[in-house]
Amino acid sequence: MNSVVPFGLFASLLLSFSSLSHAVNVRVVALFPEKALVFIDGERQFLEVGQQPVKGVRLIDSSSRKARVEVNGVVNDYFLSRDMGDGIQSPELLSFRINRTNEGQYLAQSVINNRSAQVLVDTGANVVAIxxxxxxxxxxxxxxxxxxxxxxxxxxxxGFQVMxxxxxxxxxxxxxxxxxxIEGNSPETVLxxxxxxKNIRFSEEGGVMTLQARY
Known part of the structure; x- marks a missing residue:
């Protein structure tokens, strides 16, 4: 059975937290300077500093490291290196930084099934594309x-779906x-x-993409 696989969904789980007030569930899925991509009760929202609250959730400040979020009047800072559930500092997690090229791309060497390949970070691709x-x-x-x-x-x-x-x-x-x-020569570089x-944490700031293990 054939189906169309679009490469356009931007979502990745970086960190999460829940607000007990009014049972609002909020997940912060990507962090950028003064912006954050979040899910509020399962609905995706792109929040910006200065924007009016959405379902009681307001972004106060955000960087590639943390987000300061107000949920129904309660303000907390959330760090990528912290356990969002209880605020206890987690052990230092493995991280890797990628510098942006002059073409505006983030390229890195990877190991796929025990063989090396260059990859291009593409948050707009649903899956790895080869x-x-x-x-x-x-x-x-x-x-x-x-x-x-x-x-x-x-x-x-x-194309052919593989694991x-x-x-x-x-x-x-x-x-x-x-x-x-994908049949043919596209994409030239593995996406x-x-x-x-979605299985790691990632952020981008100042021309540097930081990947971080979740555990």
Missing amino acids: NAATAERLGINYKDGDTVRVETASGVVR LDFVSVGGIRVPNVEATV LGMSYL
Whole structure:
């Protein structure tokens, strides 16, 4: 059965917290200077400093390190390196920094199924995306995967859904990562999509992308 796999969903779980007041559930999923992407009771919202509260939730300040959020009148600071449930300082977690290139991209070396490959961080890609030639070099038996239709800049092409044994970037290893192998030469570089990124914490500030293990 064919289905279309769009590469346009931006979401990644970086940290979460719950407000007991009025049972509002808030999850902060991405941090940027003076902006934050959050889920409020399961509904995605993009908050900015100075914006009116949304369902009782207001962003007071935000950076790549932390968010100061007011939930129904209660203000707290939330750090990426902290346990959001009880505020206890967590042990230092493995992190890796990637400098932005002159072309505005974040490129890094990775290990996929025990073989090296350059990856391009792409928060707009639902899953890791690999062209067929690269998949063969990585030893991925993709033709056994389910066939899908993939929308690309040059049109709709055939792809294959696969499960990678693991993907590791900067030593941050995530097992069982969903990927799509796309026929042809696109993308030229492996796209490090949300099927990997949702399992870690990541932030961007001042031309530096920071990846951090969640555990």
